Amino acid sequence: MKLTVDQVRHVAHLARLALEPEELERFREQLSAILEYAEVLQELDTQAIPATAMVVPLENVMRPDQAGPSLPREEVLANAPQREQDCFRVRAILD
Amino acid sequence: MEYEPIIGLETHAQLLTESKMFCRCRADYAAAPPNTLVCPVCLGLPGVLPVINRRAVEYTVMTALALNCSFPEHAKFDRKNYHYPDLPKGYQISQYDLPLSQNGWLAVDSPGGPKRIRIRRVHLEEDTAKLFHVANQGETYSLIDFNRAGVPLMEIVTEHDFASVDEVRQYIIKLRAILRYLGVCSGDMETGAMRFEANISLRPKGSDKYGTKVEVKNLNSFRAVLKSLQYEMDRQARLLEAGGQVKQETMGWDDAGNVTVVQRSKEEADDYRYFPEPDLPPLVLSREWIESLRARLPELPDAKRQRLVAQYGITPYDAGILTGEKALAEYFEACAARHPNAKAVANWITRDLLQLLNSTNTTIEACPVTPDSLAQMLKLLDDGVISSKLAKTVFEEMFKAGKGPEEIVAAQGLIQISDASQIESIVEEVMATNPRAVADFRAGKEQALTFLVGQVMKATRGRASPALANEILRRKL
Ligand SMILES: [Zn+2]
Numbered sequence: 287m288k289l290t291v292d293q294v295r296h297v298a299h300l301a302r303l304a305l306e307p308e309e310l311e312r313f314r315e316q317l318s319a320i321l322e323y324a325e326v327l328q329e330l331d332t333q334a335i336p337a338t339a340m341v342v343p344l345e346n347v348m349r350p351d352q353a354g355p356s357l358p359r360e361e362v363l364a365n366a367p368q369r370e371q372d373c374f375r376v377r378a379i380l381d
Numbered sequence: 382m383e384y385e386p387i388i389g390l391e392t393h394a395q396l397l398t399e400s401k402m403f404c405r406c407r408a409d410y411a412a413a414p415p416n417t418l419v420c421p422v423c424l425g426l427p428g429v430l431p432v433i434n435r436r437a438v439e440y441t442v443m444t445a446l447a448l449n450c451s452f453p454e455h456a457k458f459d460r461k462n463y464h465y466p467d468l469p470k471g472y473q474i475s476q477y478d479l480p481l482s483q484n485g486w487l488a489v490d491s492p493g494g495p496k497r498i499r500i501r502r503v504h505l506e507e508d509t510a511k512l513f514h515v516a517n518q519g520e521t522y523s524l525i526d527f528n529r530a531g532v533p534l535m536e537i538v539t540e541h542d543f544a545s546v547d548e549v550r551q552y553i554i555k556l557r558a559i560l561r562y563l564g565v566c567s568g569d570m571e572t573g574a575m576r577f578e579a580n581i582s583l584r585p586k587g588s589d590k591y592g593t594k595v596e597v598k599n600l601n602s603f604r605a606v607l608k609s610l611q612y613e614m615d616r617q618a619r620l621l622e623a624g625g626q627v628k629q630e631t632m633g634w635d636d637a638g639n640v641t642v643v644q645r646s647k648e649e650a651d652d653y654r655y656f657p658e659p660d661l662p663p664l665v666l667s668r669e670w671i672e673s674l675r676a677r678l679p680e681l682p683d684a685k686r687q688r689l690v691a692q693y694g695i696t697p698y699d700a701g702i703l704t705g706e707k708a709l710a711e712y713f714e715a716c717a718a719r720h721p722n723a724k725a726v727a728n729w730i731t732r733d734l735l736q737l738l739n740s741t742n743t744t745i746e747a748c749p750v751t752p753d754s755l756a757q758m759l760k761l762l763d764d765g766v767i768s769s770k771l772a773k774t775v776f777e778e779m780f781k782a783g784k785g786p787e788e789i790v791a792a793q794g795l796i797q798i799s800d801a802s803q804i805e806s807i808v809e810e811v812m813a814t815n816p817r818a819v820a821d822f823r824a825g826k827e828q829a830l831t832f833l834v835g836q837v838m839k840a841t842r843g844r845a846s847p848a849l850a851n852e853i854l855r856r857k858l
Contacts, residue, residue, distance in 0.1 A: 300652060302464055339457050339479075339657035345665045351398050351436035354405030362419045362527070372415045373524035376466045379512060 287321045289314050384583040384618050387591060388543035388610060391578040392556060394566040395508060396440045396533040402507045403431030403474065403531060403661075410528035411572060423507075423531035425470030431660050433458075437505060437533035438664065440565035441481050442674050444535060445503040447559050447681055450485030452666050458505075458658040466525055467509035475536075477655040480504035481664070487559075488683070489551040491544065498552055499540040508532040535566070541580070541591075546610045549579070553603060554705070558682045562707045570602050577606050582627070583617045592617070593627040597641055599634050609634040609641055616641070685710055693723035702731045708745045712752060719756035722763075729755065733773065737780045749783035750776070758786035766790065768797045771843050798844050801853065804837070807845070808853050811836045822858055830854060 294314045298305045305313065356362075359372060368375040398408050404422035407413070422429045445452070459477035485500035510530040512523050537556065543549050557575060560566040567574045577600040582592035595613060600606045609632075617627050632641040680688070682704045689700040689710065703713045713730055717723040734755075738745060758775060761767045767775055767790055778789045790796055798804055811833055812819050818836075822829035830851070837850040 296652075300462075300464075300654070340659075340662055342662065344662035347432065347662045348435040348438065349405075349432045351400050351434050352405065353400040353407040356406045356418050356420045357424075359414075359416050362416045362424065370524060373513070373526050374416075374466075376523050376525060378521040379466055379514065379523040 287318065287325060289318045289321070382622065383586040384614070384621065385544055385586045386546070386581055386583055386610070386614050387541045388546075388549055388579060388581045389541040390539045390543065390549060390552065390606075392537040392553075393508075393576045393578075394444075394535045394537065394560055394568075395574045396437050396535055396565055397567060398434055398436050398440070398533050400434060401531040402434050402437055402505070402533040406531065408532045410532065413528050415526035416528065418528040419530070423469065424527065431474065431658075433661060433664070434533060437535075438481065439674055440533075440563070441503060441505050441535050442666065442671060443563050443678060444537070444560065444565055445482030445485060446671070446675050446678060447563060448485035448487055448500050448503060448537070450482040450500060450503055452482050452671060453479055455479055455663050455665055456481045457663040458661045459655045460658050461506075462654045465509075466523060467512055467530070469510065469527055469530055473507060473509065474658055474661070475506035475655075476504035479663070481666070487552060487555055489548045489555065491548060496542075496548070498542045498548065501538045501540050503535065503537050506534050506536060508534040541582075546607055546614070549610060550603075550607055553577070553606065555682065558705055562679055562681055573601060576601050579606060579610060581610055581613050581617075583614065583621060592621075593629050595627060595629065595641075596631045597634055598631060598644065602636075605634050605636055608639060612639070612641055679707070682707075689713070693717055693727070695724055695727040699727040699731050702735070703727065706745060712745055712748065715752035716755050719752055720759045722759065725759055726755070729759070729776070733776055734780075737777065741780075749781075750779050754779055754785045761786055761790065765799060765846065766796055768843060768846060770838070770847070771797070774843075796844065797846055798841055799846050799849060801849060804841075804845055804849055804853055805857075807837055807840050808850065808857055811840060812854075812857060819858065830858075 291310050291314055294310050294317065295305070297317075298310075298313075363369050363372070363374065366374045396408075400406060401408050401418075401423055404420050406418045406420050406423055410418050422431055442452070456476065457479045458474050460472040461475045461477070462472040464471060480502040481504050483500075483502040485503070486497040487500060488495050488497050490496070508529050508531065510525050510527045512525055514523050515521065539552070543552065557568040560575070561568045569575065578596065578598050579600060580594045580596045582594045584590055584592045595617070597609050597613060600609060613632070620627055631644045633644045635642050685707075686697070686700045686704040689695060689703060690697050695703075702709075704710045709730070713726060716726045716730070720726055734748070734750065737743070738748065743749075758767075758772065758779065761775075762769060762772045767786075775786055775789055778784070778793070779786055782789065815833065815836060818829045818832050822833070833854055834847060834850050837845050837854070838847065
């Protein structure tokens with residue numbers, strides 16, 4: 287499947303990546319090649335195989351509702367680009 | 382032209398679990414300082430493994446059972462991807478195509494009789510962080526507290542079945558009561574434990590076509606839901622009436638301005654790229670598990686209301702008020718077990734007691750009047766020890782002082798005077814000081830008697846038996 291430049295730009299935007307024009311073209315080729323490679327799977331006859339979202343044979347993995355310790359706040363905020371009043375500080379967000 | 386609305390509602394309810402949805406951080410963040418209930422899992426650090434909180438699943442199943450839902454064989458969690466600073470991971474763990482439960486209903490009253498509002502799905506997800514928007518000396522920025530991120534959040538989605546704002550009102554009251562009966566959510570809207578989003582369109586009355594839908598977000602109070610829907614109905618009707626068209630858009634409710642405002646739509650907002658959460662194996666709800674949870678359901682508001690009417694002979698209206706809160710219904714039943722006249726009990730609770738509780742902002746759990754005290758007071762009233770007029774005063778004193786009725790009646794000398802000779806002397810005094818009224822009555826003016834009885838009551842500070850005062854006055858006159 288050949289991607290269009292617009293599709294690459296859209297995906298890049300969703301991932302918040304700023305791409306240069308030549309990068310758009312380069313990734314268009316590379317991503318198209320990856321998708322084409324995965325297209326091999328379309329040749330398989332999967333009619334008799336039920337759809338699944340999970341390949342490991344696990345289900346109902348749950349834990350009891352018990353609280354435990356959280357991280358010390360200094361560790362939580364250790365990688366904050368900016369902090370203020372024990373909070374992470376980010377650029378203005380409008381709802 | 383007359384229009385009718387078509388409304389659908391989404392409710393988000395925080396679950397009252399001890400820990401968060403996928404990690405062991407405490408879920409009750411109300412009193413916690415910012416960013417103290419956070420761990421690598423709810424921060425989404427690389428290499429961590431979320432694990433499903435069993436109680437959150439149980440609470441969701443119990444809610445779904447109370448809402449008459451069915452359960453798909455498999456349920457799974459998915460990642461909903463979008464960029465917003467309230468999401469530490471860049472995605473929210475939610476449920477997309479295989480929710481925990483679906484296809485239920487909740488009944489409301491409509492002009493045409495009882496009506497089922499269909500529930501499309503009840504699913505589980507995680508709450509997001511809290512953002513604080515700051516404007517400080519010309520600088521604007523946002524602060525993030527991640528304590529709320531990862532708190533179990535149940536989402537209840539209806540079909541577009543509401544045909545009036547009043548049906549939405551009833552639905553919210555009923556849903557909130559159910560959640561509180563189940564003990565799965567506080568229902569507290571001020572703290573954001575219960576939040577709403579609505580969508581609404583109009584169509585000419587009687588038409589079967591659908592109009593263009595408008596979504597309204599940020600509905601954090603009962604009032605906001607009702608006001609914003611009414612506002613949108615009026616706005617859309619004016620637009621259509623003027624020959625215009627409703628645009629499909631997302632609005633927010635401006636609580637201060639009492640208007641809906643177009644929200645700057647989040648760019649690419651609908652491109653969530655859901656995919657199965659690879660860290661969480663699917664859930665298979667066994668029949669036995671579901672049935673064991675069904676056995677844990679308490680008697681629910683509708684059933685309790687019907688039972689109270691049948692068992693105690695009270696009105697459906699009173700029963701509706703009494704079953705609004707489980708604790709209130711229990712209080713009523715405790716009183717009714719101690720006093721033979723359940724209707725009188727219901728009256729005193731729905732009028733006097735609720736008024737006192739509301740005006741003093743007291744919960745029924747903290748009610749200073751015990752069921753024993755209320756029953757004792759009603760007995761004093763039945764036995765004629767206190768007059769019906771004074772009972773209200775006695776009751777207020779009981780509420781204020783947290784004491785039993787006998788103590789208050791004795792301390793304040795409120796016992797009814799039923800001794801004829803005592804009242805006779807007071808009647809004579811009243812007649813002597815009000816010769817005009819006496820003359821009026823003798824001249825045929827019946828109202829003069831009411832005045833004189835009032836004077837007797839006043840002279841005894843309400844303690845005289847009104848019937849006796851009346852009788853003695855007539856005789857003397
Ligand atoms: Zn955590």
